[in-house]
Amino acid sequence: MSRIFLSWILCLVVLAGVFPVAADAVFAEEGIREMKGIWVATVLNLDYPKQATKDSEKLKSEALQIIENCAAMGYNSIFLQVRPSGDAIYKSKFVPWSRYLTGERGTAPDGGFDPLAFWVEECHKRGIELHAWLNPYRLSMGEDVKLEHPAEWILKNSDGRYYLNPGVPAVREHIVAVVRELIENYAIDGIHFDDYFYPSKDVDDQKAYDKYNPEKLDRRSWRIENVNALIRAVSAAADARSGVSFGVSPFGIWANSSSHYLGSATRGFESLVSQYADTRRWVKEGWLDYICPQIYWNIGYPAADFEVLARWWADVVRGTGVKLYIGLASYKAGDPDENSVWHGTSELLRQLNLADYLPEVSGVLHFRYSFFEENGALGEFIKNYNNSSAANYMDRNLVVGRPYEDVVVSDASIFIGGVSNPMYPLYLNGSEVTDRTKSGFFGLYVDLAFGKNIFKFENNGKTYIRTITRQPQGVYTPTKINSIIRALPETGKAYYPGEKFEIGCVAPAGCSVYATLGGTRYALAQEENVEVGYPVWYSKEISVVPSGAPRVEWLGEVVYECYKNGTLLSKINSAAPTEIIMNGAALYAKVVTEYADTFEDNSRNIGSYHLIPRGSKEYVTGEDGDLYRLSSGIWVRTSEVELVWDSLPYNRVKTAYLQKNSGGEVITINCAYTPVAYINMDGDKLVVSLNNLDIRGSDIANMRSDMAESINASIGRLELQLRDGAALGGYYIDSSADGEIKIVLRNKKVSRDIVKPLAGITIMLDPGHGGSDSGGISLFGSKYSEKSIVLRLSFRLKNKLEALGAEVLMTRADDSFISLYDRLRYSRKYLPDLFISMHTDSIGDASDLTKIKGASVFYRHGIAKQLSDEMAQTIYDNSELNSRGSHQYNFYVCRGTWAPSLLVENGFAPSAFDLEFIMDDSRSEVLLDDYVRNIVTYFKR
Secondary structure, three states: OOOOHHHHOEEEEEOOEEEEEOHHHHHHHHOOOOEEEEEEOOHHHOOOOOOOOOOHHHHHHHHHHHHHHHHHOOOOEEEEEEEOOOOEOOOOOOOOEOHHHHOOOOOOOHHHOOHHHHHHHHHHHOOOEEEEEEOOOEOOOOOOOOOOOOHHHEEEOOOOOEEEOOOOHHHHHHHHHHHHHHHHHOOOOEEEEOOOOOOOOOOOOHHHHHHOOOOOOOHHHHHHHHHHHHHHHHHHHHHOOOOOEEEEOOEOOOOEOOOOOOOEOOOOOOHHHHOOOOHHHHHHOOOOOEEOOEEOOOOOOOOOOHHHHHHHHHHHHOOOOOEEEEEEOHHHOOOOOOOOOOOOOHHHHHHHHHHHHOOOEEEEEEOOHHHHHHOHHHHHHHHHHHOOOOOOOOOOOOEEEEOOOOEEEOOOEEEEEEEOOOOOOEEEOOEEOOOOOOOOEEEEEEEOOOEEEEEEEEEOOEEEEEEEEEOOOOOOOOOOOOOOOEEOOOOOEEEOOOOOEEEEEEEEOOOEEEEEEOOEEEEOEEOOOOOOOOEEEEEEEEOOOOOOOOOEEEEEEEEEEEEEOOEEEEEEEEEEEEEEEOOOOOOEEEEOOOEEEEEOOOOOOOOOOOEEEOOOEEEEEEEEOOEEEEOOOOEEEHHHEEEEOOOOOOOEEEEEEEEEEOOEEEEEEEEOOOEOEEEEEEOOEEEEEEOOOEOOOOOHHHOOOOOEEEEEEEOOEEEEEEOOOOOEEEEEEEEEEOOEEEEEEEEOOOOOOOOOOOOOOEEEEEEOOEOOEOOOOEOOEHHHOHHHHHHHHHHHHHHHHHHOOOEEEEOOOOOOOOOHHHHHHHHHHHOOOEEEEEEEEOOOOOOOOOOOOOEEEEEOOHHHHHHHHHHHHHHHHHOOOOEEEEEEOOOHHHOOOOOOEEEEEEEEOOOHHHHHHHHOHHHHHHHHHHHHHHHHHHHHO
8 A cells, every 4th residue: 555644644524624633643543544464373383483482581572573573664553363273372261372372282371471462562562553363263273182162163174174163153152252352351453353264165064054043044044144143243342342443354255256246257266155254245234344355366367366356345345434455465475486477576566556556445464474574575675665765855835736726526535735835834724734745745635525615724824725615416317308319320330241230219218219221120129117208218239231242332321210109209310321331342441641540449448559651551341430440350540541432453462572781670562552551569479460461472481580580471461480589679560652561670779888878879758748738737736737747857867868878859848739649750750769758647636646656667569568567666676656567558659669668657746755756856866767777778688
C-alpha cells in the first residue's frame, strides 16, 4: 500500500463542514491506518522460537530481535501464532503450553514468563499492533501427542494430523472460550484465524452428523453451517471488547466461477467446496472486521491470477464496511531461477502496486518473518517500500489545487489537496491538519454530505475556501411514448455475405414491430418485460446473402413499422443505409494520407496498432460509420483512405532483393500493387503481414541476412527468425512507389566511446501535453500542471544526455500544443534511436489520491520491453519514488517500431509525496541519473 502518511487522515463530514482527526488519535481509537503486517509462525519453530527452550531470557531476547527488525522494516502489525496446534504460547486454563515453545507439551517457561504478555508490551512500545493468530481446529502436525479432549471432539485426517471436529457444539464453545480468555487477559489488538477449517472432504464425521443435525441438512450444508456458527460466535466474543478486531485469512479462492456463478475466474482449490468455509458470506453478513485472502500466485498465473482474485475480493468487500487486506506470498520472492516470475522482488512489487491501486484494499500481510530475515535483499526491499523518506522544507503559499475550482459532484467522497507554507500550521474548518509533507504539500480524502460542503483552509494568514456541492445522481424516469423514437443503423453499415448483424429500434412496449430491409420483412422481439407504452428495445439478429455476380448490394434504409392491436402507430426509416459487400466485389481502399492508423476492431476503445504508408491498397469488406474494414480484418478511418471502384490485379512478387548498409538491412519487394503491410514482433521473431501478396517462388527465403538466420515465406506472410545476439534497433515498413515495399531492419547503435558514451546516438524526448492541453492537474492547480512539470523534467534530462554526447530532439520546447499524430510523425520522420515521452500520472478527484502514487514505464512493442523493464526496476532500486512497474499498453506515441518507444509516468502530480519529490531537484536528480544510466547501458549492449 501507499507509504505516505497523508492517507492516514480521517475526516468526519457533517453538514457544517469537515473536521480532521489527528493520526495518532485515529490509530488509538479507530484502528484506521494502512495495514503493513507480517505473520510470525511458532508451529514447527518456523519463526519463533527457532529452538524450543524453557529459558525465559532466550525467549525474550529472540522476541525483541524479531520485534525490532519488524519495526525497522516498517511493519505496523505483527500477527503472532499463539495457538499453533491445540496448544498455546501463553498461560491458559483451556489449552496446554506448546511444545514448540518449551520443547515439551504442557511445560511452562522458567520463572513464570508469559511470552504473549511480553510480545504485546514490547510491540505497543514501538507503535506496533499485536494480533493473536490462532489455528482454531488443528490439534497436531502428525506427531503422536496426548490429546486432552474427548474422543468425540477429535477427527483424524488422511494426512495423519488431528483436528477438532467442527460439527460438535462443545468444540465451538471451547474455541470461543479460548478467544474470550485471550481478549480478557491480554491487550491484544485482534483475533486472527488462518485457513484451517475442515481439513478435507473425506474426514469421518458421520457420528457428529447423525447426532448434531437437527435441521437434517445435507452433509455439505451442515459442514458449512458448522463453520459459520463458529465465526458468528467468535465475532460476538471479539465485539465484547472495544478495539479488538476479528479477521480471517482464508485460502485465496472462495469458489471458481465454473462451480458457482458468483465465483472468481479461476481454476483452483476452493475453500467453499473443500474446506466448507463460506468466506464470502462472512464478509457480506459483517461477521468479520477484515478479510485477508491468501493470494499466493503471481499476476498472470493462468489458473489463479493474482490480479483477478484481488479485484474479485475488492468487489466482495465493496460497500460492506469489512476491510480487505491481501495475504502475499513473499516467501516466493528471491527465486534463484532467473526465468522465474518470482526471481528478485519485481513480482512482489507488482502485487504491492496493484494493492495500492485498488481503493478497497486497506493493507497487506506478508508470509512470513524468517524469509525477510534470511533474504537480505527482500528485507531491504520491504524496508524501503514501507518507510518514506523525509522531504526537504520548501516555502509555499496556500493553494488548493485539487479540485482546482468549486465543483458539483454526485460522489460520496472526494480528494482535496494543495500546498501550504510548512513553517505555519494549516487549518481546515478550524481544526489543524497535522499530516503534511515537510514542504507543505497535503491531501485529504473526505466524505461529502448532500448539499454544499464548505472547506475553509487557513495558513500563514491566508484563507482559501473550496465549495463542493454533492447532489444525487440523476435518475432517468421514463415516460410513455406512442411512436418509434430510435432506429438502427444510425451510421452507414456494410457487411460481408452471411455476417450476422442487428437491426432494432426503440418503440412502445406491448406492440408488434417489424423491420423491412432489402425486400424482406422481419418481426422484431421485445427484449425486456416493460409496462405497456413505455420505451423498450426491439431487435433481431439477421444475415443477408445476395445471389448473382459479385457486387456491392445496396439494401437501403431499414423501414420500421410499429403496430398496436393491428393499428399502425408509427413508421420510420433508419438514419443510414445498409450494404452487403459480396466476395470479389470490385471495391478497395487506398491510403491517401502520409500514414493511416489501423485498428484491430471497430470498438474504437483500444486505439490504433499499426501505421500503413501512403498508397497501400486492400479490398473493403465492411463499414461502421467512420471506419472501413479491410479484407485482412483490420479497420481504417474513412478519412485516411479513398474508395476505388475497381478490382485489384493478382498480386505476387516480381522481384525481391536485400541491401545492407551501415544503418541495417532493407528487403525491397516489387509487386503489382502495394498491399497493406505491417510488422509484429513475437519474441525473437518478426512477422510481416503482406495481405494478398503471393510470395511463393520468390527469392526471399534464400536471402542472406545478418539479422535473421532464416526467412520463411508464404502467401501474405513473412517470418524472420532473428539470430541470437542480433542487434536489432528497430524495424518498419515503407513504400517509395506503387508496388514497392521496403521492410527496413535498423541496426542498433552501440557506443564504444568511454568519455561520451552516447556519441552518435539520437534521442527524441516528447514532453507530454502542452498549450490548451494542460494534462494532469497537480496540487498547484492549473497554474503548474503536468505540461509544465514534464517540460522542465525533459529539459533537465536533455542536458544530461547531451553532456554524454547524444543528439537530443524535442517534440516541443515551449508551451505549444502538438497533436499525438504529429508527435508520432516527428518520430517517424527523424528516426531517432530512442523515443521517450515524458508524463506525470493523474486520476479523478473521486479517487483516494492519498493512496495512489508512483512512477510507471510503458511500452507497446517488444523492441522496447527490455529497456522499459530495466527503467522500471531502476526506479524501484534507487529512487525514493515508488515504482509501479513496466507495462505493455497501447499509448499512441509508443506505436513507433523504428526505435524503442517508451512513455514514462514520473509519479502522480496530485500525490503529495510524488509532487514533492519531482519539485525537489536534488532528489529527482537521482531519478534522471538512473534514466541516463539505463539509456547508456542499452546503447552499450
